Amino acid sequence: MARERAVLVLNAGSSSLKYAIYNFLKEGTIKRTVQGLVEQIGTSRSSISHHSLTGAPIPGADAAGSVKLATELADHKVALQKATEYMHHEANLHIAGVGHRVVHGGESLTASTLIDKRVKGLIQEHSALAPLHNPPNLVGIEVAEQLFPVPQVAVFDTSFHSTMPEEAYTYGLPFSLYKELGIRRYGFHGTSYLYLTRETARLLNKPPEKLNAIMFHIGAGASVAAIKGGESVDTSMGVTPLEGLVMATRCGDVDPSLVKILKDHKGLSPDDVDTLMNKKSGLLGLTGTSDMRTVVERAAAGDAQAGLGLKVWVHRARKYLGAYLVHLRGDVDAIVFSAGIGERSVVVRQMICEGLERFGIEIDNAKNEDVKKKGGDISKDGSRIKVLVVPTDEELCIAQETIRVIDTVG
Structure with missing residues (x-):
C-alpha cells in the first residue's frame, strides 16, 4: 500500500x-x-x-x-x-x-x-x-x-451462504412461495464464517479452497455451517435466524404446527408466537436464564432443570454435527468452535465431541481445559479430524472486505 x-x-x-x-x-x-x-x-x-x-x-x-x-x-x-x-x-x-x-x-x-x-x-x-x-x-x-x-x-451476513446448493436452501413448501416472496433458507453469521474459513485454512496450512470443515458459531445467537472447498454448502439458520440450534432466547427448530396449537389453546396471535419463539424460548425458556455459563454452573451443582436445558442444547448441536458429517461424506479437516460459548465453554465443547472417536473426532480434555483466549488445537494427537477453537473477528473481516472492494473497483 x-x-x-x-x-x-x-x-x-x-x-x-x-x-x-x-x-x-x-x-x-x-x-x-x-x-x-x-x-x-x-x-x-x-x-x-x-x-x-x-x-x-x-x-x-x-x-x-x-x-x-x-x-x-x-x-x-x-x-x-x-x-x-x-x-x-x-x-x-x-x-x-x-x-x-x-x-x-x-x-x-x-x-x-x-x-x-x-x-x-x-x-x-x-x-x-x-x-x-x-x-x-x-x-x-x-x-x-x-x-x-x-x-x-x-x-x-447472508452472502457467505449464497453458495448453498438448491437442495440445501429450498423448503418443502409450494415452490410459488419461493418465486413470489423469496422464502428459502439464507443462513446468517456469514461474516464470521468467512473469517473462520480463512483463519482455519491458515492454521492448517491449507488453501481456503481446499478446506472442508464443520464450524460452530455459538454465542447468544448460534448456528453451525458445513464448509466444503472453502464454501458454505449448508447452515442451520434459515429465512430468519430463528431456525436451527437452540439459542439464548430462540427455540431453533420446532414443529410449525405449534403456531396453530398455541393460538387454539393459549390464544396467542402469530406476533405473540414470534415473540415467544425469538425472545422467551431457548435457554431462557428452558432454564430461566439465557446465560450458558450460569446454566453450566447450575447443572454441575445438581439443578435438574439446568441440566435438562444443557442436554437439550447439546443434543441439537450434535444432531447438526452428525448431519454435516454425512453432507461432507466424512471428508472433514476440522471441527471449529467459535463465538462466546464456542470460545469459552470447556463443558459445551467436551459434551458436543464426547464419544465420537469412531468418526475420527478425538478431543484432548487437558488441551480443552487449557485453551486460552487466542484459541488452539484441542484434539488428541493422531485425531483424524482436528478440533479447533478459533476466536472470530467479524469487525476485522468487514474491514478487510471493505478495503478489498475499494481496491477492486479502483
Missing part, C-alpha cells in the same frame, strides 16, 4: 451503534485502533463508550484510553457525530472507507459491494426478510454517507 489507510466499521442496530477503526499499515499489517458502542439511542438513557487503543489524548478518558459518557443522543446521526468527535483525536487518521454490517442481502446481494442508490434500494427491499435489522442498517449507511464522504461498502 502506498499509504496507511483506515476503515471505519459500523454495525447499526435499532437503538445502538457499534463502531471500530482498523488501520491498514504500509507493511501489510492491520491494527485496530478504536472501538466503541453507543446504546439507547433516542432515549434519555443513551450513552457512549469509546476506547482508543493508541493512547490518543481524549478529553475525559481514563488511563486506559476509555471514556464512558451518559448523554442524550437523539438519533443515529447525533450518535455518530459524537463518536466522530472522539475519533478525530487519533493521530494521522485517514478514513479511506466505511464498512457496514448488513444482515440480509437476499438473493440479489451475494457479495460485499460498494453502496449506491441501487444497493440501498435492494437493502430496503430485503427488509421484509429482516425487519428488525435491515432498516437500522440502512439508517447507519445514510448517516455515514453524510458524515464521511468516502466509499461505503456493505458486507452481508
Whole structure:
C-alpha cells in the first residue's frame, strides 16, 4: 500500500451503534485502533463508550484510553457525530472507507459491494426478510454517507451462504412461495464464517479452497455451517435466524404446527408466537436464564432443570454435527468452535465431541481445559479430524472486505 489507510466499521442496530477503526499499515499489517458502542439511542438513557487503543489524548478518558459518557443522543446521526468527535483525536487518521454490517442481502446481494442508490434500494427491499435489522442498517449507511464522504461498502451476513446448493436452501413448501416472496433458507453469521474459513485454512496450512470443515458459531445467537472447498454448502439458520440450534432466547427448530396449537389453546396471535419463539424460548425458556455459563454452573451443582436445558442444547448441536458429517461424506479437516460459548465453554465443547472417536473426532480434555483466549488445537494427537477453537473477528473481516472492494473497483 502506498499509504496507511483506515476503515471505519459500523454495525447499526435499532437503538445502538457499534463502531471500530482498523488501520491498514504500509507493511501489510492491520491494527485496530478504536472501538466503541453507543446504546439507547433516542432515549434519555443513551450513552457512549469509546476506547482508543493508541493512547490518543481524549478529553475525559481514563488511563486506559476509555471514556464512558451518559448523554442524550437523539438519533443515529447525533450518535455518530459524537463518536466522530472522539475519533478525530487519533493521530494521522485517514478514513479511506466505511464498512457496514448488513444482515440480509437476499438473493440479489451475494457479495460485499460498494453502496449506491441501487444497493440501498435492494437493502430496503430485503427488509421484509429482516425487519428488525435491515432498516437500522440502512439508517447507519445514510448517516455515514453524510458524515464521511468516502466509499461505503456493505458486507452481508447472508452472502457467505449464497453458495448453498438448491437442495440445501429450498423448503418443502409450494415452490410459488419461493418465486413470489423469496422464502428459502439464507443462513446468517456469514461474516464470521468467512473469517473462520480463512483463519482455519491458515492454521492448517491449507488453501481456503481446499478446506472442508464443520464450524460452530455459538454465542447468544448460534448456528453451525458445513464448509466444503472453502464454501458454505449448508447452515442451520434459515429465512430468519430463528431456525436451527437452540439459542439464548430462540427455540431453533420446532414443529410449525405449534403456531396453530398455541393460538387454539393459549390464544396467542402469530406476533405473540414470534415473540415467544425469538425472545422467551431457548435457554431462557428452558432454564430461566439465557446465560450458558450460569446454566453450566447450575447443572454441575445438581439443578435438574439446568441440566435438562444443557442436554437439550447439546443434543441439537450434535444432531447438526452428525448431519454435516454425512453432507461432507466424512471428508472433514476440522471441527471449529467459535463465538462466546464456542470460545469459552470447556463443558459445551467436551459434551458436543464426547464419544465420537469412531468418526475420527478425538478431543484432548487437558488441551480443552487449557485453551486460552487466542484459541488452539484441542484434539488428541493422531485425531483424524482436528478440533479447533478459533476466536472470530467479524469487525476485522468487514474491514478487510471493505478495503478489498475499494481496491477492486479502483
